[in-house]
Amino acid sequence: MYSIKQVVEMLDIPSVTLRAWENRYQAVVPERTESGYRLYNQENIEDLRWLKEQTDKQGISISHAVRMLKKHKQKDLDERLSAAGGDPKDAMDKMKQQIYAALLEIQGERADALIDFGFSLYGYEAMVHQVLVPVLVKVGEAWEQGTATVAQEHYMTHMISSRLSQFLHVFPVYAHLPKVLAFCPAGEHHQIGLLLFSLFLRRNGVEVIYLGANTPEEGVMDMLVKQDRIGAVCLSVTNEDLVDYTEDLLGRLGSLYPEMQLIVGGRAYESSRSQDTRATYRMTEPPEQWQAWFDQEFTGIRPKNEQAH
Incomplete structure (x- = not known):
């Protein structure tokens, strides 16, 4: 290096x-x-x-x-895949199976080597969205079906999350865009959706202050006081039991920072009971629609210290 x-x-x-x-x-x-x-x-x-x-x-x-x-x-990639005897989709499917099997068998070094090879072969976008995200989906399904233990699910999810988190520090940051504070509220321990959305923002040049899962409210408020240029707060919730608390938190944030943009998403906000929200944006669209939202909505958000009070 x-x-x-x-x-x-x-x-x-x-x-x-x-x-x-x-x-x-x-x-x-x-x-x-x-x-x-x-x-x-x-x-x-x-x-x-x-x-x-x-x-x-x-x-x-x-x-x-x-x-x-x-x-x-x-x-060059297409030629290498063709020489290996398969089209890109077949090769990616095989890699997904190999990574999943290595993680299921707690073979961390082999999984890391496969992931490294995948990034060198396919690049960031394809490897994340066509390989690692489907592996995460498969991990969740295996846990729900009882073919993977809780310990295996935690290990596999942690391994992939750790690899994805590295990219939060890789892409360039554009100073004219506001910062985003991203977290899961207290009690919410599933952060994959938040991480993927944060990576999407980071890929577009947004500096993301990523707090992760199970973040106490006082820590969020402290961060908002200390950090400049925060223009939006992003929350992800999968547990429907936390929707009421999340809405109360959104109300408090909205009162303290009326010009702050509030973004919510996650499985809990896909249900009908959470249609009405205090958030500015309710992100339930699939990832392929995020870019259109970003280009139309996010680029007009102003940083906190540029907002009218």
């Missing part, structure tokens, strides 16, 4: 150019440390070297070069 300083020295690309290529065009997506520092792998280096050659020697714009690179990588 290489720091941004090392990449600048290796490739003779100014750091400001690197950041612009990443933020504007998603040329590469480096990993990040817990402190937020970029870390580039060898594939990132090769991609950046190729992009520099196209822009410097061939006179191609960076936006066009990035499109060319992504098209080339997709073609």
